[in-house]
Every structure is written in C-alpha cells, then in structure tokens.
Amino acid sequence: MDLLLAAHIVKNGLLIGGIYGGVALGLSLIFGVMRIINFAHGSLLMVAMYLAWFLWKTLGLHPYVAAFITVPALFGLGYLIQSQIISHLFTREKALVVEPLSALLLTAGIFLVLDNLVLMIFGPDVRAVSVDIAYANFFIGEIPVNIPRFIAFVASIVVASGLSYWLKHSNMGRAIRATAQNRDAATMSGINVPFIYNVTFGLGVAILGLFGALLVPFFSITPTLGLSFGIKSFIVVVLGGIGSIWGCVVGGIVLGLFEAVASQFVTATSAAIFSFGLFIVILLVRPKGLMGKA
Amino acid sequence: MSSNKALEVRNLSAGYGDANVLNGISFDVPPSSIVALIGANGAGKTTFLRTVSGLLPMRSGEVKLYGKSLGDMPAYKIVEAGFALSPEGKQLFPEMSVEENLIVGAHNPNARKVRDETKREVFDLFPILKEKRNDPANSLSGGQQQMVAVGRALMAKPKVLALDEPSLGLAPIMVDRLFESIERIRQLDLAILIIEQNVFQVLEMADAGYVLENGEITISGSGQELLANEHLKKAYLGL
Numbered sequence: 001m002d003l004l005l006a007a008h009i010v011k012n013g014l015l016i017g018g019i020y021g022g023v024a025l026g027l028s029l030i031f032g033v034m035r036i037i038n039f040a041h042g043s044l045l046m047v048a049m050y051l052a053w054f055l056w057k058t059l060g061l062h063p064y065v066a067a068f069i070t071v072p073a074l075f076g077l078g079y080l081i082q083s084q085i086i087s088h089l090f091t092r093e094k095a096l097v098v099e100p101l102s103a104l105l106l107t108a109g110i111f112l113v114l115d116n117l118v119l120m121i122f123g124p125d126v127r128a129v130s131v132d133i134a135y136a137n138f139f140i141g142e143i144p145v146n147i148p149r150f151i152a153f154v155a156s157i158v159v160a161s162g163l164s165y166w167l168k169h170s171n172m173g174r175a176i177r178a179t180a181q182n183r184d185a186a187t188m189s190g191i192n193v194p195f196i197y198n199v200t201f202g203l204g205v206a207i208l209g210l211f212g213a214l215l216v217p218f219f220s221i222t223p224t225l226g227l228s229f230g231i232k233s234f235i236v237v238v239l240g241g242i243g244s245i246w247g248c249v250v251g252g253i254v255l256g257l258f259e260a261v262a263s264q265f266v267t268a269t270s271a272a273i274f275s276f277g278l279f280i281v282i283l284l285v286r287p288k289g290l291m292g293k294a
Numbered sequence: 295m296s297s298n299k300a301l302e303v304r305n306l307s308a309g310y311g312d313a314n315v316l317n318g319i320s321f322d323v324p325p326s327s328i329v330a331l332i333g334a335n336g337a338g339k340t341t342f343l344r345t346v347s348g349l350l351p352m353r354s355g356e357v358k359l360y361g362k363s364l365g366d367m368p369a370y371k372i373v374e375a376g377f378a379l380s381p382e383g384k385q386l387f388p389e390m391s392v393e394e395n396l397i398v399g400a401h402n403p404n405a406r407k408v409r410d411e412t413k414r415e416v417f418d419l420f421p422i423l424k425e426k427r428n429d430p431a432n433s434l435s436g437g438q439q440q441m442v443a444v445g446r447a448l449m450a451k452p453k454v455l456a457l458d459e460p461s462l463g464l465a466p467i468m469v470d471r472l473f474e475s476i477e478r479i480r481q482l483d484l485a486i487l488i489i490e491q492n493v494f495q496v497l498e499m500a501d502a503g504y505v506l507e508n509g510e511i512t513i514s515g516s517g518q519e520l521l522a523n524e525h526l527k528k529a530y531l532g533l
C-alpha cells in the first residue's frame with residue numbers, strides 16, 4: 001500500500017472518528033450520570049438534522065447559523081423528554097431507583113415515536129442541504145481535507161474540552177458529577193437531583209443539536225439514519241470507557257480509523273460488521289473500555 | 295418563626311414495602327443540645343434519619359424544624375431549611391477530592407454564600423483534611439473519610455446536624471478524637487442528633503437520649519438517667 005493512500009485512509013478515519021466521538025458525547029454523559037442507555041440517541045441526532053435542513057429549506061439559514069437554533073431547541077427537547085417522560089421511572093417511592101431495562105424500553109419507545117413522526121411529516125425521501133462549503137478543501141501536503149468535516153471534527157474536540165472543564169469547575173458541573181457518583185449523597189448535600197437529571201439529559205441532547213447542524217452539509221438525511229448513529233455511539237461509549245468524556249473521543253477515533261481501513265478491503269456495510277468484531281475483541285481485552293479504570 | 299425546639303418529631307411512621315419500621319415516634323431536639331438516639335441493629339434508626347431527610351416518604355406524622363414543617367419538602371429543600379445528615383457508611387463522592395466533597399456539601403444557596411468561611415471552620419476542626427484537601431476521598435483512611443462526611447454535612451450550615459454512626463469501623467483512638475470534635479461542633483451553635491453504637495460514650499456526652507425499640511420510643515431521659523437505667527444497662531451497655 002502506498003504512503004499517500006495510507007495517509008488518505010488515516011485522514012478519513014480521524015475525521016469521521018472524531019465526529020463519532022462528538023456525537024456519542026451526550027450518550028456517555030447521560031449514561032455516566034443517570035445510568036440510562038438512551039436508545040433514542042441517534043434519533044435525536046436525526047431530528048436535529050431535519051431541523052437544520054428545514055431551517056435551511058424554509059428560511060435559507062446556513063446550517064452553521066441554524067446551530068444557534070438547533071442547540072437550544074434540542075436542549076429543550078431533551079429536558080422535556082427527561083422531565084415529562086423518563087422522570088416517572090425515578091419518582092416511584094420517592095427513592096430514586098431506576099431499573100435499567102425499563103429505561104431502555106422507554107427510550108426505545110421514544111426512538112420509535114421520533115422515527116415514525118419524522119417519516120410521517122417529511123416522508124421517506126432522502127434530503128440534503130446544499131451549501132458551497134460542502135466541497136471546500138484545504139491541503140495538508142498533498143492530502144485534501146474537507147472543510148465541513150474538519151469543522152465537525154474540531155467541534156468534537158472543543159465540546160469535549162469545554163464539557164470536561166465545565167464539569168470540573170462549575171457549581172452545576174460539580175453537582176452533576178456528585179449526582180453521578182452517589183445520588184443519595186447528592187440529595188443529602190442539598191442537590192436537586194431530578195433537576196440535575198433534566199439538565200444533564202438536556203445537555204446530552206443539545207450536543208446532538210450542534211452535530212446535527214454540523215453534519216448536514218456533507219451528510220444526506222433520511223428518517224432512519226438515527227439507528228446506525230445510535231448503535232455506533234453505543235459502541236464508541238463502551239469502547240472508550242463508560243462515562244469518560246475523553247474516552248468517548250478516543251473510542252470514536254478508534255472506530256473511525258478501523259472503519260476507514262476495513263472499507264479498503266470490503267464494502268462499507270461489511271465494514272460495519274467488522275466494527276462489531278472490533279468491539280467484541282476490545283471488550284474481551286479491556287472490559288472497562290480503552291480509557292476506563294480497570 | 296421562633297420555637298424552642300430545633301427539631302420536633304410527632305407520631306412519625308415510615309418503612310419499606312408493606313411493613314412499617316417506625317410506628318409513630320415522637321421526641322424533640324432542643325437548640326444547642328446533643329440528643330442521642332439509641333437502638334439495636336435494625337431498630338430503625340437509619341430509617342428515621344432517611345425519612346427526616348426526605349429520602350424516604352413519611353407515612354404519617356410530622357417533623358418540624360424550628361416550627362417549619364419538613365413533610366412536604368423535597369429532600370434538597372430540607373437541607374436548605376437546615377437539616378443536614380452525615381449518613382451511615384459515609385457515602386462520600388469517592389472520586390472527588392476532599393475539598394470538592396466539602397464544596398458540594400455547601401450546594402444550597404444559604405451555605406454557598408459563606409462557603410469559604412465554613413470550609414475554614416471545618417479545616418480547623420479536622421486539620422488533617424486541610425492537609426489532604428486535594429486527595430481523592432476514597433484514598434483516605436476510614437476515620438478521615440468519616441471526618442469528610444461530618445465536614446460535608448457541616449458545610450450545609452445546618453441548624454440541626456444528624457450523625458448516623460460516625461464512629462462505625464474506627465479504631466478506638468479515632469473514636470475518642472471524633473467525640474472530641476463533636477463536643478467542639480456543639481459550640482458552633484447548632485443542635486446535634488446522634489446515633490451511636492458506643493452507647494456509653496455517647497450518653498456521657500448527650501444532654502438527652504431516646505431508646506428506639508420495635509418502632510417506638512420506649513425510654514427517654516437525660517444522658518445520666520439513661521446511663522443509670524437498668525433495662526438499658528442490660529440491653530445496650532452489657533453491664
């Protein structure tokens with residue numbers, strides 16, 4: 001294999017992998033704090049992409065401008081889903097215990113509702129946003145780097161850094177970490193745990209609002225794209241170590257690189273099968289994920 | 295809203311599932327006093343504190359803090375109202391530093407305003423915590439972790455501080471030091487409700503004590519009275 005081709009593969013893998021990591025951040029955050037696997041994660045990304053597309057189609061908003069709407073909109077949607085639907089799982093007996101299975105079933109229900117709702121409203125057609133930036137490249141030596149992908153990649157790093165910093169240093173961030181580590185103790189320390197849950201879920205989904213807008217310039221949209229993103233996010237989170245922000249980025253990059261290499265030898269769909277294989281192998285070697293504490 | 299009772303418990307019932315653990319218990323904690331709640335393993339002492347904290351629903355009865363009913367408040371508001379608990383088994387935030395554990399204790403708005411000042415008080419009380427302020431809580435010894443738990447509860451600026459078996463699992467020398475600290479906490483102008491296995495030691499220090507048996511308060515009196523009580527001597531002091 002010649003060097004240029006290898007460099008191409010690495011570049012593609014890094015870019016898409018970073019994006020996988022960014023998309024998975026919210027899933028990791030929500031799982032880390034609430035122990036809920038949000039099955040609707042990918043569908044919420046899909047909703048964000050439709051919203052960005054819709055704003056472009058009707059108002060002519062550039063997706064990067066639309067992000068200023070999709071982020072708060074998705075925060076609100078996440079906050080509502082948690083406070084109005086999922087919270088009921090926590091309030092039984094006032095004791096805040098949630099069974100993982102019931103949360104998974106409930107969010108699977110939300111996934112079905114969202115996917116079918118979008119199908120009903122927008123139909124099954126493939127949609128795309130066409131903006132000039134989609135084809136813009138810059139060069140590293142001889143390697144072209146697609147600018148919107150690069151922007152999304154950088155956004156992953158920026159969001160991951162910002163989130164880590166905020167969780168570490170703000171009062172709300174500290175309360176979120178406290179709740180994640182011991183929710184009864186958090187309550188006894190005067191933290192309004194149900195509110196923390198609402199905010200955490202809202203935040204996790206708001207990140208999808210950002211990536212929805214950043215993805216549409218180079219990613220076409222269908223009502224069913226959520227599931228594959230959801231599953232990949234899940235793989236990324238488990239690979240990186242559950243609840244670890246930087247593990248999420250690393251897990252994404254590992255998955256992206258692996259897919260990029262595999263797709264040189266097999267078709268993209270079989271490459272997906274190989275990524276499940278990688279997933280299983282890594283978990284056998286490191287059961288707590290790449291960055292997880294043993 | 296003044297009241298000569300820091301904590302007033304009236305006919306409180308609580309429990310798990312179908313069974314009641316507490317069947318209508320009543321007692322008071324006066325301001326600036328130390329009150330001990332005594333009871334055998336499984337008597338329901340922890341259940342009582344979890345109920346007052348709002349972690350477990352009250353089934354009937356009432357709890358008032360300086361005249362203000364805690365019954366309808368969510369748990370986090372109860373802390374803000376002035377009731378803080380250092381729970382059984384410490385329940386720290388294991389991956390946070392000692393200092394962060396304390397800071398989280400001052401989460402409620404009243405406490406947050408005076409956070410740095412309270413932190414100094416806690417460090418004065420437990421100098422070792424100042425030394426270990428940047429260490430993760432789970433790297434500390436059992437006794438030091440207990441200090442963090444008590445310190446974290448103090449950070450909430452409570453009017454009533456509840457301590458659930460603070461000496462559990464500590465070496466005797468550490469137990470003595472802890473009791474000294476509790477005597478000093480009393481000077482901070484708050485009421486202390488304490489649950490202890492070291493019945494003798496706690497009654498020596500307490501102004502009043504109550505004995506919880508079969509979900510009811512069966513004996514009450516001053517610390518000295520309880521120490522002299524025949525039933526108590528046999529059942530709890532092993533004399």
Ligand SMILES: Nc1ncnc2c1ncn2[C@@H]1O[C@H](COP(=O)(O)OP(=O)(O)OP(=O)(O)O)[C@@H](O)[C@H]1O
Pocket residue numbers: 310311315333334335336337338339340341342382
């Ligand atoms: N989460 C729970 N679910 C069901 N029953 C419980 C629960 N926690 C405690 N119990 C039961 O309630 C009763 C009272 O328990 P509790 O922990 O309040 O006792 P305690 O007086 O604090 O005992 P100890 O001295 O051992 O700490 C016990 O019979 C216990 O088995």
Ligand SMILES: [Mg+2]
Pocket residue numbers: 339340341382458
């Ligand atoms: Mg107990």
